[in-house]
Amino acid sequence: MANTNEVEPKSVGARDTLLTQKRESLGQDAFRRLMRNHAAVVGGVIIIILILLALLAPWIAIKPFSEQVLVDQNKVPKWLVSVFPSLEPYAVYSNDYPLGADYVGRDLFSRIIYGSRVSLTVALIGPLISIIIGVIYGSISGYFGGWVDNIMMRIVDVLYAFPSLLFIILLMAFFRSPISDIQPGTFAYSIKELDESLGGMFFIFIGIGLTAWETMARLTRGQVISIREKEFVEAARTIGASNARIMFRHILPNIVGPLVVAETLAIPGYISTEAFLSFIGLGVNPPTPSWGSMIADGAKAIRTYPNQAIFPALALAITMFAFNFLGDGLRDALDPRLRGTQ
Amino acid sequence: MGRFIVRRLLYMLAVILVVSVITFLLMHAVPGGPFTREKSLPEETIKILEKRYHLDQPLYVQYTSYLYAVFIPHFTTTPPNAALSSQDDFLLNVKIGSLWIRWMNFGPSYRSRGRTVNDIFRDNLPISAQLGVMSLIISILIGMPLGVMAALKQNTMLDYLGMGIAILGVSVPVIVLGPIFVWVFGITLKWLPPTGWAAKPPFFLGFLPSNLNWEFFQHALMPSFALGLGSSAVIARLTRASLLQTIREDYIRTARAKGLQERVIIVRHAMKNSMIPVVTILGPLFAALVTGTFVTELIFGIPGMGKYFVTSITNRDYPVIMGTILLYAVFLVLANLIVDIMYAYLDPRIRYD
């Protein structure tokens, strides 16, 4: 805070020179500092490329993700043998598959491209759910304080102590149960339908949202409490601003930074949650590819056909790197204490 | 502080009660029962089995008798003899005079005949705890130095390299890392045993391996690393962020102005204060690691708790589901309590009453 530039105008002339300087908002300042962070820039570029890949998958992927050519199963391109020499004795070559074919003869490359859709959807939906629920919840709890806060936070504590993974398994088992238990027209039925229409991704969202929003709510609450006591909030109350105005105009804009950073850093966690759910067989419905399910399938054959696990794992790792570096960069850039450094 | 701890412990009890209600209702709501088999059992057999485990009673009776068995201490004059019935095994048995105080009967496992949830806790939890503690140590030993290095050399190659290594740990899932470890170190190089755990019950003090020798560490090395690498990234990043903030505080400048050595400044002044966010994450991390991790235990063939977390649900082994979830909740709440106490140590401004 002590770093604020003193711009006390001493004379009219000084004022004019000041005004001719480019003025810079907090956002611009943050952006400028973000752009200086090479890792963050690289991360951001990778994410943009990934989004493009996901959107343009039908044009980039060389084959449909579900096309099986049974006789081509486990085929590998020639170049792969130089990377994994252990493949040599039994590999069947086919250069039609840039990264090889999987256990039923589907093109790994195309599936990785399409698989980015699931991972990126998770990367978008996770924060969405956790921000919508978590921020609203945490704001209410932190702003009103007192017994409201007490009750709301105790609820979070209970949910926090509840292993969400088991909750997902139980939910999935419940909603993917025989049709007779769930009658059409009910809420449960629509959820079931929604899940089916999303290719089984709905419960991944639920699972991710479940774990995520509690952390978000706690973070938001803490931030709101610290901002709530600031004098500018009192000032807003003095002029008669409504609770909603104070919340949206004064408190939220001031906590957005930490929240954005926390979410960006949480994204890799969501992506790996999807991978884990896929590993225990609770992921997307086949044949929809996801990196998680590809890794889970490939990991079983990792000694025989390492490419089937390693390439999707590589895709996952690159994505996680990108989000992590971007998140770290954003934090450095948005931290008001670091403002004006470098 | 004492008051604070007592309040938190009582509060923990409330959390656990709520968690138990939710779990109980949820697991009974899920279709498929504990005696659903690929080869279906005759209805009569299922009825007999349900009667044996009191599953034919109304849900509220089942729940209250569960609570009674788990939460209410029992006072008897008969010494514990869990042998005859797997329904009569208490975790805590204390003899005062001729009176036995017995507490926490988590019930029998439906799947493992003659075994109780308490048996599973006694045999498997220590192993998960050993693995968890070791992987936590590894993640701290890797994560903290990386984080400190990255913070001190912010935005240099060293920073990117350090964070890169850390993130790599969390980016490559154990599903891939584990088998690769087994392949490289277990099979190809034959440096380490590919699977298994060298410690077995009975455990020293109930949780320490009774044979803490080279063989034990040989077995522990790969799984601890596979598990610890993931958390080391979290620790590294938090350390970095927190240290970055701390070293810009005025008192660090003052320390610099005093002409203190940089090393002294970092170790004595900055580290302690930047540990608070790191300690926060250690709580849940510890709880998660100690209660076991499914994938790691499966890949490395470790007889820990983690597998029970997933398989008990698949088997609809109700007492094991309840037991493991409550255990997890207790660990989590306790871990958070310990974190809060650690806060007070790290930051003398924090007082609880």
Added chain:
Amino acid sequence: MRKMFILLSLLVVFSMALSACGGAAAPAPSKVLTTNFLSGDVPTLDPAVAEDTSSIQIAQETFGGVTHLNEVTNAVEPGLATSWDVVDNADGSQTITFHLRNDVPWVRWNGTKVEKVQNCDGKDRMVTAGDIAYGIYRNQAPANASPYAYLLGFVLKGASDFNNGKSTDFASVGVKAVDDQTLEMIFMSQVTYNVQLAGLWVAYAQPKWVIEGDCSGKVVAAGEKWIEPANFQGYGPFTLKEWVHDDYISIVKNPFWPGSEAIPQPKLDEVVFKMLDEPAQLAEYEAGKADHVSSVPQSDIDRIKADPALSKEFAISPQLCTYYYGFNTKASVVDDVRVRRALSMAVDRQSLIDNVAKGEQEPAQWFARPGLAGAPTIETHPDLGIKYDPEAAKAELKSYLDEKGVTADSLELTLLFNTSAGHQAIAETIQQMWKDTLGVTVKLTNQEAAVFWDTIKGKDTPQIYRAGWCLDYPDANNFVREVLAVNGSQNPADEKGEPTGGFNWKNEKFEELVAKAATEADLAKRVELYAQAEQIAMVDDVIMIPIYWYTNLDMTKPYVTRTYSSSGHEAFEKWDILPH
């Protein structure tokens, strides 16, 4: 920080101190074979309540029945009984009198070696007819709630009523120890597999004195814990030495087992079963820490077959199980037999086996896997059942489509399988085959296992679902009748005998055939009866798509000699480790 380092270094010092105490391991006995079970603790070693392969495997090695089934041929051989007399009674029941050998003592592992068990008088305890009757009593006692009580319940006189609590007197059950060496059993019908059932694990002898206590308290009752190593007593070729729950079980040679042609004295000193996930099993094996892998992961087969050393150790042997897709014959679309037949004929089983399953399984044409008593074989019935025939499949479907006036791609079909990568690969492949051959798009859904098993037998059984069946006892009756017939395990029915789910199927002719086959004494005629029944279920009514007959893929180190079991339980008493 400093405190933390002090703590850490203390821990290190402490661990070093402890490691100094850990002594060198005792020299291993000469012939220890290490093999494995699947991951997860073996649920029980108590034969009375055992229900899974691992439990039964241990029970089979440490106990034994009156009769014994050859692990390769599944022929009935003498076990505890050296001979038996079969008498058909006028009321349709059958009395079998087993004459037991008198030289089998109860033994236990005393911590250092196997020793004989003494009775209250200090004499050796020998296995008696009473011990076997007690075993059957425990299996049927309602308090024990044995999941497999029904195996005997179906055939043994009075057993079912006793198990259900309708009768509380065990004397009403058709089991009697006439004297120590004579066991009399009364069966409800004169079916051929009574002798087989009498020798199954549900009828093994059990040590009453250990379970309930004896010798006026000198032998303390161990109750449910009698199967723990400290209490365990057995009499088979091996006995239990160690059971580290969820980790491993080890059994040691019982030197007091007299041995017979069917069950010889073991050559191995000890067998260790490690409980490991499939990939971990293989890793242990390849690292030289195991001598045998009981099942090889499908994904590693290519590599193993290409490896000069491993390929020699790799073996494929038949296993008495069948993999199939069932139909709910009353569900929409598949309620027409032409659709079902088209779907069944469109599955290229050989291609599926070669490319996906990879275990050299046999393409299944019918349900009861060859090798079971009474089951037809491909050699004798090459054209029985259903085969891959894309043209015929197209024709069947066309006739249906033309009649209904719809197109193939408008058919709404769902295939349900339980969540598993293996099932998924097969489902994905067959989905593609149906699409390529018939133009039908089948939706795949999966369910978590416990839910799935309920679903596929419930009133909303999906149109097509995955299933499989393995033997309880090696007779075609266990397959054809106990699964497919009304009230069979995959064809539940209400009290009136009307099907309610599963196959949702009833065919009077079929019922007649399988009932008749059960009691038919002439083997050739039996096979014919089952063949006719199979033809009805597989071709006329198409209640299922038989996909393949299982094989077992395992690997054994070259220095191990062995037999290959088709029942899923190995006979380790016939294995040996050669000097190497």
Added chain:
Amino acid sequence: MTDNNEVLLRVENLKMHFPIFRGIVFQKQVGAVHAVDGISFDVKRGETLGLVGESGCGKSTTGRAILQLYKPTGGKVFFKDKELTTLKRDEMRAVRREMQMIFQDPYASLNPRMTVGEIAGEPLIVHSAASPKEIQERVEQLLELVGLNPRFANRYPHEFSGGQRQRIGIARALALQPSFIVCDEPISALDVSIQAQVVNLLDELQDKFSLTYLFIAHDLSMVRHISKRVAVMYLGVIVELADRESLYLEPFHPYTQALLSAVPIPDPFAEVNRTRVILEGDVPSPVNPPSGCRFRTRCPIADKVCAESRPEFREVKPGHFVACHKV
């Protein structure tokens, strides 16, 4: 300066207690911080009342309780003819147009995410249906008024110095043309060189708009210049209230005397002769204030009676009120 005797604000027996909860399972109130414990005074239109006391004596709380930022525990606040403590939210909103506050910390009191124009214009948005253009014009006027270049309107607070920021705060307080402003130590966080500028600005504005101030400060020298009357607070109560001249020349209360003796005198000779009254001990906890006279624990002249009864707040000279048994 108009000097009619119209009372603009009257505070009667105002109490502000903050409860303290304790309990293992069920939280119950075990006590309260007696931040403000029954104070009465009035402020006349156009005057400046200085409110002085050590930090923690409850003076800022008084300011906030008057503005109803805290709900007072007891007592009444009359503004013009309205009793504020019983007003509904909407009615209070209307009153807020007339009473504003200038805050102590120029850094914390401005929202860092809003531009100067937005900050100064916010009261207008909240309270009037003025068009954006009107608001913009008004904001420019306001900035000009407090001595800032109107072209700074779309800059952010972090680009300004402390003094400039306090000017922004003043502009915000003036936006609704209030008649009464609580100045909560507006200059204590500023450099000495800038303090005078701000005080002068406040003076100017008071003349221009006939404003009424409640000027809160922690030492007497600060309010001397600006206040017409001064009230001295100690541990939640007012111990002395008088005209500036009367108070500075003839302080009756031992606490006031002690405070005044601590003020340096700009005349070096007088400074040498200044006798300083040094107070012993610490301020007692407001959770458990001393019985009788609040000041007795540190009072050099206290005796038994001071512990027994609470001194009455009485007029010892016309317009000079003191709460002390010994006067």
